Amino acid sequence: MIRRTRRITPAGRTVVITGASSGLGKAAALHLERIGFQVFAGIRAPADGARLLAESSAGRLHPLRLDVTEPDQIRQAADEVAERLDGEGLWGLVNNAGIAQPGPLECLSAELLQRQLTTNVIGQFQTIQAYLPLLRVARGRIVNVTSGLGRVALPYLGAYAAAQFAKEALSDSLRRELRPFGVTVSVVQPGAIRTPIWDKLAQAGADVVDCAPEPTATVYREPFRAFLRHNARQVRRSRTTPQQYARTVARALTTARPRTRYPVGPDVRIASLAARLLPDSLVDRHLAAIVRPRDG
Template structure:
């Protein structure tokens, strides 16, 4: 059913969103419930579920879901299946993720594995789990990535690797699932102020302090300057989590959804940068980030 704007109506449609306890995921879950979707909001802890339920003004059902835990994913799929029975699932919004921030020389293998398990491996496990429900409804997958999925920025190499991989998964899934009637879109937020920035700063400092002193000396100044500049960009951004929620909404209700929705000039600009400039020119753009100051 379509409304007078030509968009599909959210009424009677169920959506699952991961990483809904805070930030972009929380804002998106609350918005989707408010406009009429029945939202199954994935959170990792019961206290997060209770807070989210209290904040909701629509049909929102919290679901305990840790994307890095196969048993948790299976149980979440079972719980959603019980709720919607044969009606099927209209949307799956893969938003859960972390952002490892550190020079790659300082990123321990276990930290890189955690980054990839959360943002890539876990995302695919969730998609695989919910595909039968999506197929039953002719539903949609919306993968939330980042502007860093276009251009690899210094000190965000691990995060960029995960986002590039998620972009690749999205492209392959779109081509594989399209003939089955399942659309796949990507939402690429730029720098937007959420609690993730405090985590990035705290964990980034901790990571660099965990390596040998000579290595710390190589990176400390530029890296700390990068953290400050990055956080300031998020604080002064004109975009908010609600803008991301709106982009996800559009991907879910458009009759012919776009393959990608950029949110913020830095996200859309990064995509143009990657397409138009040669590698060496992009290297020069980021040269100031890694140059020590004396």
């Protein structure tokens, strides 16, 4: 006998999603609206909101000015949502906003590391705090978006992995702290999916090395460039789509008993399995080719 998992109906429920201007966040915002949610989609510029509305299919999508690096904007956006809900609770908060700062850690400035952590960790933390009163009213759900690098830290992506590891830890603590209030916390872990973030990653990484003192830059330039080329090939070969990610976010918001983690893509499943089962020395050996200096 096949047992069907009961679903929560999206009709009459409201969600907020950060980072919906483009890429995965945009795909998720449009999908959540399509299946019946009222969606407040966090965008950074009015033009982003206009583009979202042009693709909106049901009139349930509301652009929300929300830069997670700006505490005043976070508070203003939460006040706007609370006013629109008029005493009703918020069913879902999807913390999708984020950046990826690549680069050898020896070349990375403290300012760039701070920007990575501010966007992916501190900003998300402040966003969660702002919406928790509304989430408690509805006994709603938090969906935090990390990645496969929240389980395995690759060379040259240490700053990004640090942010994702931190977000995984915050999610675990939040899940346990909020359980008495009926608020669930799930993590969605997308792997390599072709979106604009990967185009920005290569340029951002090249800038990091070019701005480093020349003796240090010389040590890393060639292996790091090779890493960026390899990474770009992996992303191009990936068959995981933004739509798969969007459906996974929807599943976390509508399953009667949401899971704690939802990997999206075979690369994340493999990385999670390796992190659980393999000794660090074996993982290090597998990744050694990434950092091995090239001759010539």
